[in-house]
Amino acid sequence: MTDGEFNTIAGSNSGGGAQSSRLAVIACDAMRAKGVRVFTVGFKLSEARAIQTLKNCAADPRNFFEATSGDELRDAFAAIAQQINNLRLTH
Numbered sequence: 001m002t003d004g005e006f007n008t009i010a011g012s013n014s015g016g017g018a019q020s021s022r023l024a025v026i027a028c029d030a031m032r033a034k035g036v037r038v039f040t041v042g043f044k045l046s047e048a049r050a051i052q053t054l055k056n057c058a059a060d061p062r063n064f065f066e067a068t069s070g071d072e073l074r075d076a077f078a079a080i081a082q083q084i085n086n087l088r089l090t091h
Contacts (some may be wrong), residue, residue, distance in 0.1 A: 006024050
């Protein structure tokens with residue numbers, strides 16, 4: 001869980017916002033390569049880079065949600081739950 005403002009690396013703010021965003025997307029790419037479906041939810045995002053990073057992490061526009069209120073946040077998690085419930089496991 002994150003505020004979406006990728007401005008630190010390992011708890012240190014050394015001006016690494018762009019690098020931190022890049023590392024976040026690399027981590028998401030690695031998860032997806034292992035078959036993990038990545039959902040991102042931004043809450044009251046105020047930074048364009050944060051929004052883009054979360055969109056890039058999700059990769060699929062259906063897996064990125066942006067909320068500005070508690071109701072929108074609940075709706076986002078309900079939509080994620082619905083998508084997960086629609087998944088079918090096969091061998």
